[in-house]
Amino acid sequence: MAVTRDDVEHIARLARLALSDAELPQLTEQLNGILGHMDVLQRVDTRAVLPAAGVGDAGMRLRADDGPPTPLARGRASFAPETRDGFFIVPRLATHENASADDAGGADE
């Protein structure tokens, strides 16, 4: 299952990473190198086991969705790139006139 340069460009878009043309060949080669070592897993028979997403068999404990409170020691403005009236400010989304799947940033999955 060789990874192509197009694959790397595709997953970079999914991961919201901009890669330069100079980085692509090396990353493609490195990913192929790493994934080559993973092929050994294909030979293992795992039909008899349930895939393990975690280590516990008990699952997570649930609690009422009402706390506990985790008050912040300092306000959002002290750590956020941009805030106004307690809200996080983000760059303007596409308007109806120039809407594109790209600007919304979530339509290519």
Next chain:
Amino acid sequence: MTAVADAFRRMSEVRAGAEGLNIVLSSDERAALNEERESASRAAGAPARPTLAGVPVAVKDNIATLSLATSCGSRILEGYVSPYEATAIAKLRAAGAIVVAKTNCDEFAMGSSTEHSAYGPAKNPVDPRLVPGGSSGGSAAVVAAGITRMALGSETGGSVRQPAAFCGVVGVKPTYGRVSRFGLVAFASSLDQIGTFGATVDDAALALETIAGVDLLDATTADEPVPHYGDSRTERLDGVVIGKPREYFPDSLDPRVRALCDRSLDHLRALGAQVRDISMPHTDLAIPVYYIIAPAEASSNLARFDGVRYGLRIEGDGLRGMYEATRSKGFGAEVVRRILLGTYVLSAGYYDAYYKQAQGVRALIAKDFRDAYASGITAMFTPTTPTPAFAIGAKSADPYEMYLSDIFTVTANLAGVPAMSVPIGRVDNLPIGGQILAKHFDEPAMFRVAYALERALGAEARS
């Protein structure tokens, strides 16, 4: 001189900052001394002296503290000061401990050498030409350099035990769920666990006892009582059965590392333990499994660094342009590599072949442990790493070569069992660690073996 003042004196003596060993990323002497005074006056009024009153501790830079920055060794969080603190830190402070330094680490804990820090590589105090291991290399080095006797690190695949081995200190990865991950910046949530470093087994055990326990803020913490680990201190190991898994002693293992392990096993036998050869047949699959599961979880966890709520923002073309510019400038090469790898193994068409298959093999690795312990084993003993610390730059060319330094440690994270590294001797005058593993929540058995071995080895552990 107070303990905190002494820690700062030692920090400057060994040049712990960027101009020297580069093991400390931030510290504030005045604030720490103030906190020490407050801790002392609280202790004076308390009915019983808090267990860690006035004890200086160092903390890996991916664990949230209120006063010092939490950068995770990354540009994307440069200068970020958390508005809340980790549960582990709150517990340490409640016990009277003083956080004196945030320590250098591989960016977002992704690495095995502390070379992948945006703030430059950390150096091993044993020999500054060598890496201290990673990703919690700074914390291991701070204890090795004698700045503090206790430090916190984090483990995802060996990031406490491996640097502990490379620096010649004790490093503990507790059972998954033993310590709250609240305030530990997430890397791979099904594997991550805060761990402790100590100058001795006792120091690491006491630090763990302080931070362990159930926490409403982390639903994966276990509601298991926290034992007093010091009660495990023992001189005899009668009735203890130590498993020696043959897959951790391959033919290719450096004969000098093997000889040090044999010496330790001889000590354990002499103390009354029985040593039994066992097999963990899926061990060689652990690295491929780990380097699918950990990047997959990381690719999801690190999606939160997008320039919106905290950290770096770099403007670009629209919202997507801002995301891409921020993340590409903010993350280093290894983090980008792992996000891409994780995104790939989770993407349509590859999910079943890579991610789901890796989860299946993870279940088989966990079964190896269950089967071994069901056969009557109390604990296991293996080398922590196949080699001593390597030179800075020696493994930078091939990422997979670096990944292999975790070959003996990742299994414990995949299975969720507790494991620790203790110094067992030296090769070429460099520290070698022996690894002790136990079953889920049986840290007492693990510490029992560690206390006994530490005592039996005595000065041999440094020779």
